[in-house]
Amino acid sequence: MITVLVAGVFTITTAGAQTLADGNSNSIKESVEEFKEINATSLPETIKQDVKNDFTKAEVQEVYVNDKMEYKIILRLEETEVPKIVFANAKRGLLNIE
Missing domain, CATH: 1.20.5 (Single alpha-helices involved in coiled-coils or other helix-helix interfaces)
Structure with missing residues (x-):
């Protein structure tokens, strides 16, 4: 049983x-x-500036956007081989900075 x-x-x-x-x-x-892939040059200037300020040694590899105009940005950092994924929107900038 x-x-x-x-x-x-x-x-x-x-x-x-x-x-x-x-x-x-x-x-x-x-x-x-x-999310749909877009060209990195299509990012709003405010987000480009935030990425540049917060990730001085990063290169934008890929950018995606959804219908809500939220961006998923894949960065390649100099100090690591693992890509960093950050999210952003034009009103609030980068959303998940650690």
């Missing part, structure tokens, strides 16, 4: 985790699809 109970709990937990994983992957997929 304990074996049946443990098996039942395991099945319910696994099914719940799969549903949660599916839900998260769909959300991520939808948010990624919202």
Whole structure:
């Protein structure tokens, strides 16, 4: 009886985790699809200046924009091979500076 109970709990937990994983992957997929790649020269001047001020040794690799005019900017930093992703909008500038 304990074996049946443990098996039942395991099945319910696994099914719940799969549903949660599916839900998260769909959300991520939808948010990624919202952004469309644009040329870096299309960034508003205020955002270009913010990037230049906050990341003096960074090079803009890619820029994406969504319908809300929010920008996803992929930077290459001199000191690391891992790209830095920042988000911005024209009203508030860079949004996730650490």
